[in-house]
Amino acid sequence: MISEKRKNAAAILLLLSIVIMTAAEWNFYTWYEAVTPYGTLFASVMLMACFFCLTNVRDALHDPVFWLMAVTDAIALLNLFLIRSHFGAILTIADFMLICYLSNKLVIPKKLFVWSLVLVAFFFFYWTIDVKGYFKGYNTNYGGLILISGFCFLMILVEYIRGRLRERDDKKGKILLWVLLACQLFFFALGYNIIAWYRSRCALVGWVVATVMILLPKKIWKSRVFYALACFFLTFGAVLVSAVYVWLQKMKDVFEIQIFYKDILSGREELWGELWSAYLKHPITGIGSAYEMKLSYMRGAFEVHNGLLDLLFVHGLPVFIAACVFLFFRLLSLRECVAGDKIGKYIFAAMAAILCTSFFENFVIVPPFSLIFLLLFALMNTRISYLSDDVRGTRREGENLV
Numbered sequence: 001m002i003s004e005k006r007k008n009a010a011a012i013l014l015l016l017s018i019v020i021m022t023a024a025e026w027n028f029y030t031w032y033e034a035v036t037p038y039g040t041l042f043a044s045v046m047l048m049a050c051f052f053c054l055t056n057v058r059d060a061l062h063d064p065v066f067w068l069m070a071v072t073d074a075i076a077l078l079n080l081f082l083i084r085s086h087f088g089a090i091l092t093i094a095d096f097m098l099i100c101y102l103s104n105k106l107v108i109p110k111k112l113f114v115w116s117l118v119l120v121a122f123f124f125f126y127w128t129i130d131v132k133g134y135f136k137g138y139n140t141n142y143g144g145l146i147l148i149s150g151f152c153f154l155m156i157l158v159e160y161i162r163g164r165l166r167e168r169d170d171k172k173g174k175i176l177l178w179v180l181l182a183c184q185l186f187f188f189a190l191g192y193n194i195i196a197w198y199r200s201r202c203a204l205v206g207w208v209v210a211t212v213m214i215l216l217p218k219k220i221w222k223s224r225v226f227y228a229l230a231c232f233f234l235t236f237g238a239v240l241v242s243a244v245y246v247w248l249q250k251m252k253d254v255f256e257i258q259i260f261y262k263d264i265l266s267g268r269e270e271l272w273g274e275l276w277s278a279y280l281k282h283p284i285t286g287i288g289s290a291y292e293m294k295l296s297y298m299r300g301a302f303e304v305h306n307g308l309l310d311l312l313f314v315h316g317l318p319v320f321i322a323a324c325v326f327l328f329f330r331l332l333s334l335r336e337c338v339a340g341d342k343i344g345k346y347i348f349a350a351m352a353a354i355l356c357t358s359f360f361e362n363f364v365i366v367p368p369f370s371l372i373f374l375l376l377f378a379l380m381n382t383r384i385s386y387l388s389d390d391v392r393g394t395r396r397e398g399e400n401l402v
Helices: 004-025 029-054 064-083 089-102 110-129 140-166 171-198 201-215 224-251 268-279 307-315 317-332 335-340 342-357 369-392
Strands: none
Touching (some): 064 307, 089 307, 110 369, 224 317, 268 307, 335 369
């Protein structure tokens, strides 16, 4: 058994790593440029520290899930040797597999639950008030990724506070509940408007997904078929979306739809078309991160613009399937909490928003966003633990997640 001190230490390490990376990357572009090349390495160190906090090595050696992670990383490493890729790419898949491995082990202490939400939600207001975008060096799509992350955490935070107010049985509590509902609706509108101002279409995808997921009634979430299909799309959908875009390239002359003053088909289809052509020549090993793009506007730089698809192109089919299946079953295991707890539904909506946004940007595999994705799992585990205590009748009277 892992002691509470070790569990709390892992949670604090995760939160500390997010604080450090967001402070270093989300304030000044010069800091961002200096820190980003080492972000994956830093995340690897922090994730390994969390691993040793939450895992007894002897127990791990008897855990088939641990061996799934280890064998997948070994295959990825072998492929990198075979195709002479940049060996730093191993950190990306290793971090992702570690996130999946730790996703059902990390629990945020109840006293830090709200502060964890505030930590990321703060940046929604920060990047709304202090518009960075091209004006301060940042790419607008990167700004969109920060905004959608902050927006999702803000929605969870507001809904949590509303849940606390529902427990009150006085007139003041009911008035505050309506005030918070108005605030929530305002934040939905503000979220759309600031994302539109940044013209970040990938973030718009996340906003739409989060909104739809939140509005879906409880009855739909209780459907095992719907939930399984949703989890399947959130993982393997990365391939489907890119394939559809490549197919639509043939209809570019007649398929004219604009979002934020820009055609939907405005580059991704050409980029993915080239990468699919190169990948299909090496489906088992992948093409590696040393591949040089032929598209003129890419200037040789390798960039997939799709988080999970990056794992397929760089590391090959066996690694991609292992990573997606791992993530799929981790998401699938959350169904009861998502269907039975309103906060759980909001957390899952945030996960879905991040994964769907990553169909158009690396997002979920790049720190600090990858660590924020793990934080969502940790918050979900806190809710599961809290609700389990409630069902067993072991929760102390008046105890709340504050």
